[in-house]
Amino acid sequence: MDSYLLYGITIVLLLLSFFKDRKKTSMALKKGWKAFDNILPEFLVVILFVGVMLAVLDPQTISKLIGKNSGWVGVILAATVGSITLIPGFVAFPTAALLLQAGAGYMQIGAFISTLMMVGVVTIPVEIKYFGRKMTLLRNFMAFLFSFFVAYVIGKVAG
Amino acid sequence: MVNLIKRYRSFLVVLVCVGLLTVFNRGIGIKALSISARSFVEMLFIIPPVFVLLGLLDVWVPRESMIRYMGEGSGLKGVLLSLFIGSAAAGPLYAAFPVSAVFMKKGVSFSNVMIFIGAWSTTKIPMVLFEFESLGSAFALTRLLVDIPGIIIIALLLSKMGGKEEIKQIYDNAEKIDPCS
Numbered sequence: 001m002d003s004y005l006l007y008g009i010t011i012v013l014l015l016l017s018f019f020k021d022r023k024k025t026s027m028a029l030k031k032g033w034k035a036f037d038n039i040l041p042e043f044l045v046v047i048l049f050v051g052v053m054l055a056v057l058d059p060q061t062i063s064k065l066i067g068k069n070s071g072w073v074g075v076i077l078a079a080t081v082g083s084i085t086l087i088p089g090f091v092a093f094p095t096a097a098l099l100l101q102a103g104a105g106y107m108q109i110g111a112f113i114s115t116l117m118m119v120g121v122v123t124i125p126v127e128i129k130y131f132g133r134k135m136t137l138l139r140n141f142m143a144f145l146f147s148f149f150v151a152y153v154i155g156k157v158a159g
Numbered sequence: 160m161v162n163l164i165k166r167y168r169s170f171l172v173v174l175v176c177v178g179l180l181t182v183f184n185r186g187i188g189i190k191a192l193s194i195s196a197r198s199f200v201e202m203l204f205i206i207p208p209v210f211v212l213l214g215l216l217d218v219w220v221p222r223e224s225m226i227r228y229m230g231e232g233s234g235l236k237g238v239l240l241s242l243f244i245g246s247a248a249a250g251p252l253y254a255a256f257p258v259s260a261v262f263m264k265k266g267v268s269f270s271n272v273m274i275f276i277g278a279w280s281t282t283k284i285p286m287v288l289f290e291f292e293s294l295g296s297a298f299a300l301t302r303l304l305v306d307i308p309g310i311i312i313i314a315l316l317l318s319k320m321g322g323k324e325e326i327k328q329i330y331d332n333a334e335k336i337d338p339c340s
Contacts, residue, residue, distance in 0.1 A: 005285075006249050010208035013215055024218050031339035032214030035257045036206070038338050043202065044170040046253060048177055051195030055187045088198065088251065089286040093293035106298070113294075114302065117281045123253045129336070130256040132329050135321055139273070142313050143280075150305050158297040 042126045049122050050086050057085070063102035070108060075151050078108040082115030083144060086122050107155025114150040118143035206250045209258070217261055217339045225265035233268065238311065241271040245278025246287075255279040257338035264333050269326045270318040277310025 017025045062081065066074040087095070096109050119140050120127070127136040164171070177195075181188025229237040248255065259272045267275075282303060290299040318326065 006208045006247075010211050014211060017215055017219065025215075028214035028218040029211065030214070031217050032210040032212075034340060035213055035261075035338040036210040039253070039257055041167050041170050042253065044167070044199075045173050046251075047195050047198050047202065048170070048173045048191075050198060051191040051193075052177060052180070052187075054194045055191035086251070088201065089283075089289055093290050097293045100294070109294075110298070110302065113290075114281075114306075117252075118277070120252055126253050126256060130260055130329075130333070132325065132332070134325060135317060135329065138320060139276075139313070139317055142316065146309050146313060150302060150309070153305050154298060154301050157301040158295070 039126070042123075046086060046122055046126075053085050054087065054091070057081070060102065063099045063104045066099070066104045066108035066112065068103060068105035068108075070105065074105065074108045075111045075148065078104075078112040079115045079144065079147055079151070082112040082147070083119040083140075084121045085116065086120055087116060092116055105155070106159035107151045110154030110158075111147055111151035114147035115144060118147060202250070206254060209248065209250050209254055213258055213261060214339065216265075220265065222265050225262070225267055229262070229267040229271045231268045233271070237268065237271045238274060241267075241274040242278045242282070242307070242311075245275040245280075246282045246284050248279050248283055249285060252276070252280045260333040260336060260338050263330050264337060268318075269321065269329070270314045273314035273317050274311055277306075277314055281306045281310060 014025065017028060065081075066078040070077070092113065096104075096113055099112075100106070100109055121140070124136055124140065127139075131139070177188060177191055181192065227233065229240055233240075245255070248258075255276055259276060262272050262275065263269075287299060287303060290302070321329075
């Protein structure tokens, strides 16, 4: 549903652009394609990594590690799994819901979801290309630490 | 052709590894490949608008207005715009990197670029809606309320810690790797 909205907006803007200036529009499309083409090799590597990861880790395995009574050790584990894996939202949220049903704790799931979104170990090489080593490592490290705070608050409010 | 192989070298190496994995453990290998194929198709569906919009942005929006709205000294307006654009996006975080390079090229301030990255990673509207549905409003709302100030603080800290030299280098680099050329 959401991507239809984005498609709609894109098509409207593209038509506007086309009526205003055809040459500029074809230039924009070429540039967009170029940007996609530039990052495609990295995309494909990441996608393969994610495939292997999801094939190895199933919900039962994960929920055993990060149960309600696993405490901060469970939070650290969950944060580590979340940092390393790269799961798209439409898979991650239902999985997290399953994990909660299977006995995982809210604090641990909070850490998992937060690091999943903010920390990307697999994509660090791509990020370094754009932001340099120092900023990339700092950003991921701060996001990792911040996720513990997020987990703590979620554990207090939702747990 | 040689160029093509060179560019896709890492992909080919990983592909061969997954192939070997499949030889040793058929179950996991095939599962991995089918998940990868599915996410690839998913990506091809989600990602095109992002790159078309990126191209349109690069061609139509002049540097001056980007600086005015999101550059140094754009203040609260810049923060809110960065949050909004990041939240309205779709696609995985690594698709945000080329977009940030164009932002930097157009003069968006470093802290706003970082806020945009933070919003893209945590407050994307379609994703948050899905989160409400799957994990409930207590979980999703709490995360959102903690994350929004969090990404702003992290962005400000990063641009402080980066220092002028480092950030200038990143901007020069963005000019060089201009993803649209």
